[in-house]
Amino acid sequence: MDEIPMEPEDLDIEPDTALTITPENVEISEENIATGDQPQFQYPPLFPSKTLLELCNSSWSRSLKDGDESQPYLRGCKWSPDGTCCLAVVNNKGMHVVELQKDLYVDSVTADRVIDVLDSVIHVKEAGLVYDYCWYPAMNSCVPETCCWLTTLQNAPVQMWDAFDGSLRCSYRGFNAVDEMEPALSVTFSSDGTRIIAGYKKMLRTFDVGRPGRDCAEHKISSPASCMATDSNLLAVGSWNTSISLYSVSELDTYKSIGKMHGHSGGVTHMKFTPDGLKLVSGARKDHRLLVWDIRYYRRPLNILSRAVDTNQRVYFDISPCGKYLMTGGTDGILKVWDVNKVDWTSSIDTGSVETDNASFKFPLHSDCCNSVSIHPYRPIVATGSGQHHFSDPTTIDNGDISPERTTDKTNEVEMKYSSNSENCLVFWWTGEVPNLT
Template sequence: MTSYGLLNGVLMVLLLLRNAAPVLDFAWYPNATSRDPASFCFVTSVRECPVKLLDASDGRLRASYKIVDHRERQVAPHSLAFNPLASKLYCGFEDAIEVFDVHVPGEGTRLRTTPSKKSRDGLKGIISTLAFSPDISSGLYAAGSLNPSSSTSSNIAIFSESTGEVPVMFVGDDHQDGFGIRSSCTQVMFNPFRPYLLYACFRRHDTIYCWDLRGDLGSPIQTFSRSGEANVKRNVIETNQKMHFDVDLGGNWLAIGDEHGDVSMFDLSSPDADNVEEVVLPPRRDISPTLKYHAHDDTIGSVAFHPLRALLLSASGSRHFESTLASTSDSSENEESDVEGNEDVVDSELVQQERQLGVKKRRAKLQPAVVDNSVKLWDFGENSSTALPQ
């Protein structure tokens, strides 16, 4: 994991932490800042390891929170989220959410999102994303699952801290009019300024969906298409990689990248995107990007707005096996041609023996090729429109 910082408008690496296994998710402590050393920390989930609370200044371990399954194995959650008061840490994994007291390391309280694996009720599958409502008094948070929505239930649910594991409501469960997102939910997020609006994106889907929690939750009130086309429900993204979006602190802009290295920005304050006065069943609106530009030469896995400045951070990187596969196939064809050309020279008995024993030549293991794994900082201030790549 790498921690970045700004120094005179330039993006710099502040801390580099290496882990023994892949990082599944991480989350900053709410309102973390280097000016307050106590709050300058974050939690990270590493495969087959406890959840670790790390100091962002030097990387030292502050606390650890362990999740153990019925086989006494360490479980690493796929999603992490602090509640608005920063007193609880919520960790999502298969069919459950573990809740920890931040100030009491150790074991937590397990909330079952479904009664059992055979049951059709509740939220089933790996809880891949968690997001709390900015409205502290509501105590609501959204959870999304990697299991695609079925004909009987949705893969997005709203929970309350006061009610525990019983879902308050499900989102996007209207299948009567043909709507139903049969795909894994990769991210959910509330609008910071209008907490009744919930956004969600799905794996291999071009569109971001928005629901109004004050009205009908069966169908979305807004859809944001990166391709700029209406009714793109059937448009499929080629990669399975997760692509996270972000909404700025004022709730006016939504940004997301795509597999082509383009960043799409949607104006949430425009008349087409603002449904504040229309509470009951507003018409569904397909919104196109206000701004779209080429940022990287590879898939953009994540974007993030600066909380106080007009800056956008974008990170790219993906695994590519095409070039390696082509070179490997060429080399294997050359090896086979060499063998065929030398069959007359090699002892025929040795060749027959190898064929009988099923001896096969070793082939090089396919390794992913790097196209563009970079981080860029985009300045959208009035006097600047440049990018600072790192």
């Protein structure tokens, strides 16, 4: 593989050191030491070649013990905060951790690079449906005690898992009014990583990370907390009733309501703050819009972006650490990218072009639903996941023939269509500069 000279802002990691990618790995020159200036990490530019290069992929298939109704499709993926690995949720297959290849830590890539096959280094077999999951925000592979993630799933408490051996570290339990344990619908860490915020049907519960068990602070809410996002002392709580609630969280784990935002036509499934903390992006199920909110003036959306979401499935989007790029998948399998330098997606709405698709780039990556997008925290790499549940077509019979009374006269097609383009994969894509690309 041809090597490209490294720029001063690129990461410089010795081959014998522990594998981690952090801003502290930025090269320090003699001039910096002499002047006392601290080097600053600069996020690399994305899409300079206006293309994506597949680096590696992984897929999961149905085992012999699984029934015909078992469909192991990907339901989400998230890069670890230090960028060394990616956590993926696979339906009926639990949690999987896959590592980034060592050559991608500092090297660039060429167009003739061989596509690698990803193997899971950690596999946690979850017994129920995983509702939500998140990494510890200060996760660093050089500090093993920080390498962990949280999950909340059906009929189980909030659980913390070790990212080195996949063992269960501890659990955090929430109990309802009749002292029955209930599962959390969403979970996240506070910005400083000292507390765990779990969202339930009628309650927000805050746990101390260092005190597992049932001790927690409670705050009543009027609607189920389907998803959450945090930034500094702000907490945004999305609900299935299409609303978003903003709270200010104090050091004593008390919640002060700031206000509510309305605009989605379906239940809110995913939210994320921009790196500057001034804007919030939200998406909902069966809603083709991404709403951009200015939290200082939250009465109406600041901007509306278009994507394809035709099902109740949660479709993740992501914002680059530099705050210049917004990426999202869709049920049509297309990855859409908004570049703030080309399309100012953080500006106010142009009422004449709300319905138009103003995405900077479109990449038809998957033949099935592209349900998750995760941008690497330090390298120009994007992880995407595909898959969704496919129902059997009721208009066909055992031999696969189409029932004649259920066909149309014009196109001779089935009235109720059930897609047969089933796909289930996790793919890493290179979004940086690719030399000698023809």
